[in-house]
Amino acid sequence: MDMMPKWAEVTLVPLISLVLAAILSALVILAIGEDPVEAVNLMVTGALGSTYGWGYTLYYATNFLFTGLAVSVAFHAGLFNIGGEGQAMLGGLGVALACLLIPWPHWTLALLGAAGAAALFGAAWAAIPAFLQAKRGSHIVITTIMFNFIGAAVLNYVLVNLMRPPGSMDPATARFPEATHLPTLHDILLPLGINFSKSAPANVTFLIALLACVLVWFLLWRTWLGYEIRSYGKSEPGAKYAGISPVAITMIAMLISGALAGLMAINNVMGEAERLVLNAVEGAGFIGIAVALMGRSHPFGVLLAAILFGFLYQGGAELALWTSIPRELIVVIQALVILFTGALDNMVRMPLERLFLMLRRGRA
Amino acid sequence: MTFLHKFLGATAALGLSSAAALAEPAVIFDLGGKFDKSFNEAAHNGASRWAEETGSTYREIELQSEAQREQALRRFAEAGANPIITMGFAMADPLSTVAPDYPDTKFVAIDVTWLDAPNVRQIGFAEHEGSYLVGMLAGMASESGTVGFIGGMDIPLIRHFGCGYAQGVKAVNPDATVVANMTGTTPAAWNDPVKGSELTKAQISQGADVIYAAAGGTGVGVLQTAADENILSIGVDSNQNHLHPGKVLTSMLKRVDVAVYDALTAGTDLETGVFTLGLAEEGVGYALDDNNAPLVSDEMKAAVDEAREKIISGDLEVASYYATDSCPALDF
Numbered sequence: 036m037d038m039m040p041k042w043a044e045v046t047l048v049p050l051i052s053l054v055l056a057a058i059l060s061a062l063v064i065l066a067i068g069e070d071p072v073e074a075v076n077l078m079v080t081g082a083l084g085s086t087y088g089w090g091y092t093l094y095y096a097t098n099f100l101f102t103g104l105a106v107s108v109a110f111h112a113g114l115f116n117i118g119g120e121g122q123a124m125l126g127g128l129g130v131a132l133a134c135l136l137i138p139w140p141h142w143t144l145a146l147l148g149a150a151g152a153a154a155l156f157g158a159a160w161a162a163i164p165a166f167l168q169a170k171r172g173s174h175i176v177i178t179t180i181m182f183n184f185i186g187a188a189v190l191n192y193v194l195v196n197l198m199r200p201p202g203s204m205d206p207a208t209a210r211f212p213e214a215t216h217l218p219t220l221h222d223i224l225l226p227l228g229i230n231f232s233k234s235a236p237a238n239v240t241f242l243i244a245l246l247a248c249v250l251v252w253f254l255l256w257r258t259w260l261g262y263e264i265r266s267y268g269k270s271e272p273g274a275k276y277a278g279i280s281p282v283a284i285t286m287i288a289m290l291i292s293g294a295l296a297g298l299m300a301i302n303n304v305m306g307e308a309e310r311l312v313l314n315a316v317e318g319a320g321f322i323g324i325a326v327a328l329m330g331r332s333h334p335f336g337v338l339l340a341a342i343l344f345g346f347l348y349q350g351g352a353e354l355a356l357w358t359s360i361p362r363e364l365i366v367v368i369q370a371l372v373i374l375f376t377g378a379l380d381n382m383v384r385m386p387l388e389r390l391f392l393m394l395r396r397g398r399a
Numbered sequence: 400m401t402f403l404h405k406f407l408g409a410t411a412a413l414g415l416s417s418a419a420a421l422a423e424p425a426v427i428f429d430l431g432g433k434f435d436k437s438f439n440e441a442a443h444n445g446a447s448r449w450a451e452e453t454g455s456t457y458r459e460i461e462l463q464s465e466a467q468r469e470q471a472l473r474r475f476a477e478a479g480a481n482p483i484i485t486m487g488f489a490m491a492d493p494l495s496t497v498a499p500d501y502p503d504t505k506f507v508a509i510d511v512t513w514l515d516a517p518n519v520r521q522i523g524f525a526e527h528e529g530s531y532l533v534g535m536l537a538g539m540a541s542e543s544g545t546v547g548f549i550g551g552m553d554i555p556l557i558r559h560f561g562c563g564y565a566q567g568v569k570a571v572n573p574d575a576t577v578v579a580n581m582t583g584t585t586p587a588a589w590n591d592p593v594k595g596s597e598l599t600k601a602q603i604s605q606g607a608d609v610i611y612a613a614a615g616g617t618g619v620g621v622l623q624t625a626a627d628e629n630i631l632s633i634g635v636d637s638n639q640n641h642l643h644p645g646k647v648l649t650s651m652l653k654r655v656d657v658a659v660y661d662a663l664t665a666g667t668d669l670e671t672g673v674f675t676l677g678l679a680e681e682g683v684g685y686a687l688d689d690n691n692a693p694l695v696s697d698e699m700k701a702a703v704d705e706a707r708e709k710i711i712s713g714d715l716e717v718a719s720y721y722a723t724d725s726c727p728a729l730d731f
Binding site for chain 1: 430432458460461463464465466467469470471473474475488489491492513552553554555556559583584585586721724
């Protein structure tokens, strides 16, 4: 089984994939007559060169962390949750309702309340596909995709007809009251003497996302439930034989997954926009799949992959702002990274495995 | 001495050019992108016409995410871009927080009329008036008495279009049926010609023989299928009559290109405040050219032009969905 050492598996494979994606991207940029070195420079300084850049990178990363963890938990149970998009959308609705209907005295309480609502709504949206899978055998991939569209329709109806403030023609809720505004990294780091950029949207939710990483790790590798989830994912007949209920594990794993996806809303809805807009999730649910694939469904890997995608998003934005590289090309660059790290994994892995085998034989 | 002169000259030129670069305007396109065959593309056309005619340049960005709205506004404002033109109602909220921070920068907000900001030129279009006129044409051209409306997403802006259209249809034929459908619930609905084509077929099966598309790039599919199935269609935003000559009854013009061109021409001297461009200002209208001349009879043209005059003079009022959040002629 162990064709190559663990360290090579977790570092070399993704790194080589990334380098390959970068080389191809550079060729694409060259082909349209722009300077790839300048482009990379702009992306790196724009995304990581200032606290402003970091603020945006970490903001996007927080979104991807939650959705990436959501996909990972379901993966461990052998379930492919493609519904992160819809679950995060509904989570946003939960956050908006919690922030607008309840007069919170302080942001800490508002955060707890809104996080609860987000997790509840997200989990509820995952519960129906989970039930259909567990009891009726309807494939979770199909049902969760369909629920994304139903979720979009629900949100559209609620925003246009019920929650839009009178007079505004923008299908979005009113702004949340002052007391629910979350402190940004600027507010948190200022007492520590670090002057983090004021205009960046990264907020306290990033710390919650890190906490979620630790909790997911603890759940999966240090609890009975996590053990059951992983055994069920590895082998359903084996898990059944060991007395693990498929119905219970499917439901629980999907509820946790939906709750994690829903929790993303405290970052983008409560932390950044401070109101709920129609297009709040904008694909983070799908990026979560790539993040989970790339992070090998391990919370630490997910963290690294989420930061990488945050970098690609913010770096891409800087490219769009200051060069004439069209945004479609920026999507191509992002897609190349996904392609190499997610889909073409074996292309890098197999030659590497052969190399390590050769090395081992040479030594023996 | 000569060296000093050259040096001074060079620094002066540098100073001038950097001042010119500072005054460079910027355009922020909405998520659809500048080639959306519709709203953003109209702005792109207006801006490129200005750039070609004056030989000037402008900065631009096509937004990719919601968080970029405020980011792009601030980045351009900090880089000294002036004026900064924004597209779409979704820029209203970010503008309301960013504009006060840069009081010396002028902003232009297309499709926004409800902000309280002294340095923003807010431009709204009376889409219901233009839609009313094309609705009249549809009502007169329809033989079956059933006409169709295909919108992008079910949002207030599109209801505004549909509401004016339905009123126009009912004005010439009170018994007419208006079939209305929306393409989808996600932003993909603005660029889904295949779905537009399916909806067109569905509306034809319900008897519709004139279909008005207000759905961005989706409308291309509507116009194509209508031409294939030998019924009439109505284009939107820019003049789309040429796409299928003799098959497109008319197009509802929304002169975003003119608004953007005018704003760029005015430059930093531009007048701020709230402007609504209707029929009187020729901000909206219906398109008549060689491609659709055989379709629009003199009688139809006379009726529509009369209504146009009446709307301008105030004798005829087209109910606006925006005013009451409801429509007298169409249920959504």
